[in-house]
Amino acid sequence: MERDGIFAGDDPFEIARQWLTEAEASEINDPNAVALATADADGLPNVRMVLLKEIAENGFVFYTNYGSAKGQELDANPQAAMVLHWKSLRRQIRLRGNVTREEGPKADAYYASRSLKSRLGAWASEQSRPLDSRATLMAEVAKVTARKGPNPPRPPFWGGFRIAPVEIEFWADGAFRLHDRFVWRRETDDESWNIQRLNP
Incomplete structure (x- = not known):
């Protein structure tokens, strides 16, 4: 199967990083x-934009409040799908797989790399829960700032999630909607990838 140019390589994580x-x-x-x-837990889907923070050797990592809607949904049903779409490049990557938490030193290091205001905001926000006004939120930020000081630790309710894909599809725009699509599939992390070209 011919896979050259932007699709070249056998490691989908490396292609995604490129x-x-x-x-x-x-x-x-x-x-x-x-x-x-x-x-x-009932199977009702939900979707939102987040910021991808790492394409690791075996997963795609983002960070959030574990008590948020997405955090609770991932705890109840630890599977997810993700789409990266770049309009300027006319490309996208779709993936889906199993989810685990990214905690410990890696999460601590990423949290410490964020701006102080973002770190304090993570403590102050009860993400996804009802809020009566912005003034209430800002008052909570002020309280957290006074309590936690200039170097707050990572909150125990905040950290990462890693999607370990069982399927990754790379898509590139083609003339007359004859797009190029290749999908990598495997059932477990220690299996080899099965690579297949798909019809547009």
């Missing part, structure tokens, strides 16, 4: 913005 690097040079805002789809 595409993201190219997008960083061409996308105006947030080239790492992704649509994340989850489902609750």
Whole structure:
């Protein structure tokens, strides 16, 4: 099967990293913005934009409040799907797989790399829960600032999620809607990928 140019290689994580690097040079805002789809315990789907923070050797990692709607949905049903779409490059990557929490030193390091206001905001926001006014939120930020000081630790309710894909599809726009699509599939992390070209 012919796979050259932007599709060349046998490691889909490396191809995804290369595409993201190219997008960083061409996308105006947030080239790492992704649509994340989850489902609750009853199977009702939900989708929202989040920022992808790492394409690791075996997963795609983002961070959030574990008590948020997405955090609760992933705890109840630890499977998710994600789409990275770059309009400037006319490319997208779709993936789906199993989800685990990204906690410990990696989460601590990422949290510490964020701006102080973002770190304090993570403590102050009860993400996804009702809020009566912005003034209430800002008052909570002030209280947290006074309590936690200039170097707050990572909250125990805040950290990462890693999607370990069982399927990754790379799509590139083609003339007359004759797009190029290749999908990598496997059932477990220790299996080899099965690679297949798909009809547009």
